[in-house]
Amino acid sequence: MDNTIEPEHTPVLAERVAELLAPALRQTGTARQAVLVDATLGLGGHAERMLTAHPELRLVGLDRDPEALRRATARLAPFGARFTGVHAVYHELPDVLDELGIAAVEGILFDLGVSSMQLDVVDRGFSYARDAPLDMRMDPTTGISAEEVVNTYSVGDLTRILRDYGEERFANRVAKAIVAARGRAPLTSTARLAELVRDAIPAATRKTGGHPAKRAFQALRIEVNGELESLRAALPAAIDALRLGGRLVVMSYHSLEDRMVKRAFAAGASSTSPADLPVELPGTEPVLRLLTRGAETPTEAELTSNPRSASVRLRAVERIREAA
Numbered sequence: 001m002d003n004t005i006e007p008e009h010t011p012v013l014a015e016r017v018a019e020l021l022a023p024a025l026r027q028t029g030t031a032r033q034a035v036l037v038d039a040t041l042g043l044g045g046h047a048e049r050m051l052t053a054h055p056e057l058r059l060v061g062l063d064r065d066p067e068a069l070r071r072a073t074a075r076l077a078p079f080g081a082r083f084t085g086v087h088a089v090y091h092e093l094p095d096v097l098d099e100l101g102i103a104a105v106e107g108i109l110f111d112l113g114v115s116s117m118q119l120d121v122v123d124r125g126f127s128y129a130r131d132a133p134l135d136m137r138m139d140p141t142t143g144i145s146a147e148e149v150v151n152t153y154s155v156g157d158l159t160r161i162l163r164d165y166g167e168e169r170f171a172n173r174v175a176k177a178i179v180a181a182r183g184r185a186p187l188t189s190t191a192r193l194a195e196l197v198r199d200a201i202p203a204a205t206r207k208t209g210g211h212p213a214k215r216a217f218q219a220l221r222i223e224v225n226g227e228l229e230s231l232r233a234a235l236p237a238a239i240d241a242l243r244l245g246g247r248l249v250v251m252s253y254h255s256l257e258d259r260m261v262k263r264a265f266a267a268g269a270s271s272t273s274p275a276d277l278p279v280e281l282p283g284t285e286p287v288l289r290l291l292t293r294g295a296e297t298p299t300e301a302e303l304t305s306n307p308r309s310a311s312v313r314l315r316a317v318e319r320i321r322e323a324a
Contacts, residue, residue, distance in 0.1 A: 011045030012111060012309045013298060017249055018049055020291060020316045024106045024247040025054050033058050036107040037097075037241070039090040039234065044072030046109060051079045058082050060105075062096060064089045064139040064225075089139075091233035097241060104243040112231065113253035114138070114221060127217075131191035136217075136224045146220045150187045155179050165228070165256065166219030174200045174216060190217075218254065228256060235264040239288065242319040247291065249316040258295055258313045265290060265317050287323070291316040 011017075025034045034057050038047045041061035051059055059082060063069045069085050076083040086096050090110060097105070134147035150158070158175035162168040177200035178187065187193055194213040201212045222228060238248050252258040268288035295313035302309050 010306045011042075011049065012251060012306060012312050013296075013302060013314055014046060014049055016296065016314065017046060017109060017251075018053060020249050021050065021107045021109065021247055022053070024245055024318070025050070025057055034107070035060065035102055035105040036109070037062065037093065037105050037238075038109050038111075039093060039238070040109070040111045041072045041085065042068055042111065044075040046111065047072065047076055047083070051076065051082060058084070060084045060086065060096065060100065060102070062086050062088045062090055062093070066139065066141060089230050091230040091237065093234060093237050093241060104246070105241055106243055106246045108238045108241065108246075108248045110231075110234070110238070110248075110250040112227070112251060112257050127190065131189055134188055134190055134193060136221045138225045143226075144224060146193075146224050147186075147188055149220055149223055150178050150193060151182050161223045162216055162219045164219075165222040166215035166217075167255070168215040168219065170201050170205070176200075193217075222256075228260065231257060231260055235261065239264070239268055239317075239319070240323065244319055244322055246319045247316060248319075249314065252295075252313045252315075253311045258315070261315050262295070265315055268317065285321055287319065287321050288317040289320045291318055 021036065025036060034054065036050055036054075036057055036059050038044075038050075038059060038061045041047060041063040044061065047059050047061050051057055059076075059079075061069075061072060061076070061083065063072065063085070064087070066087060069087055073083075073085045076085070084100065088096050093108075097103075134145060134150065136146040137143050149161075153161070155172070155175045158178055159171045162171035162174055168174060174197050177196050178193075181187060181192075181196050187196070193216070194211070197213040197216045198206065198211075206212045235250075242248060250261045252261055265288060269286045269290050271284050271286055292315050295315050297314075298306075298309040298312055
């Protein structure tokens with residue numbers, strides 16, 4: 001294993017994330033230690049920045065990837081007991097906080113999608129650009145791999161995954177090509193799968209939109225890791241975990257995630273009083289205040305310094321009312 005701490009890793013939208021979270025983490029006038037949950041710790045870039053900026057802050061970092069957690073823990077070791085790393089998926093947030101004896105927190109950060117480390121380590125199988133075993137598990141110690149998915153799922157299930165998670169126009173054609181190919185020999189290679197997808201998509205369509213296999217690889221990764229199901233459970237849990245005045249920041253990297261975040265935030269920022277009443281009923285006021293106007297995108301400067309930020313969409317909210 002590579003033991004480097006990855007100091008060159010650049011977290012996405014670091015300045016904006018710090019700016020949005022700061023008001024909730026400044027516990028002026030209270031003896032309570034502010035707590036921030038980094039629900040997708042990765043290599044610890046955002047966590048390091050926040051711990052440095054807020055000397056009294058306690059940070060709980062979650063990651064399902066044991067190797068990412070190990071590297072981040074090494075990186076954040078200088079902060080001592082102010083950092084707690086936990087091997088967990090973000091939908092497990094309530095259980096993590098309960099086990100740590102934390103009733104509520106001042107801030108939560110989600111930086112969704114695949115991490116830089118997972119893309120860069122070839123044998124993890126996330127990239128269509130380099131040949132590797134078909135794995136794609138964020139936690140390689142558990143769950144099904146992409147190899148199992150492409151070699152065992154029916155045409156119908158593969159079509160659904162490619163269409164719903166990858167927004168692939170030619171989902172059925174690609175699914176049929178996969179099933180036909182595995183009938184001759186099991187699919188075990190990212191390069192072979194990328195080739196199959198490319199050949200299944202009409203030549204005229206391949207000329208635009210990047211690599212033809214991009215959408216298929218995204219869809220398989222989401223299926224293997226149960227990403228949308230985890231996010232669907234994690235968003236209400238995160239909102240519930242916020243103290244009054246606490247803030248939640250979410251960075252998404254594709255439309256399915258962003259749509260889910262947008263709906264959850266919009267629901268929390270809306271009154272639940274019947275629309276035809278002249279006054280708002282007590283206890284039906286919004287629970288959240290939107291901190292961003294729509295989804296924020298990276299600046300030109302961010303894109304130049306960190307090209308992997310190109311598809312990011314950032315949304316943030318503040319808790320303005322306790323639950324009824």
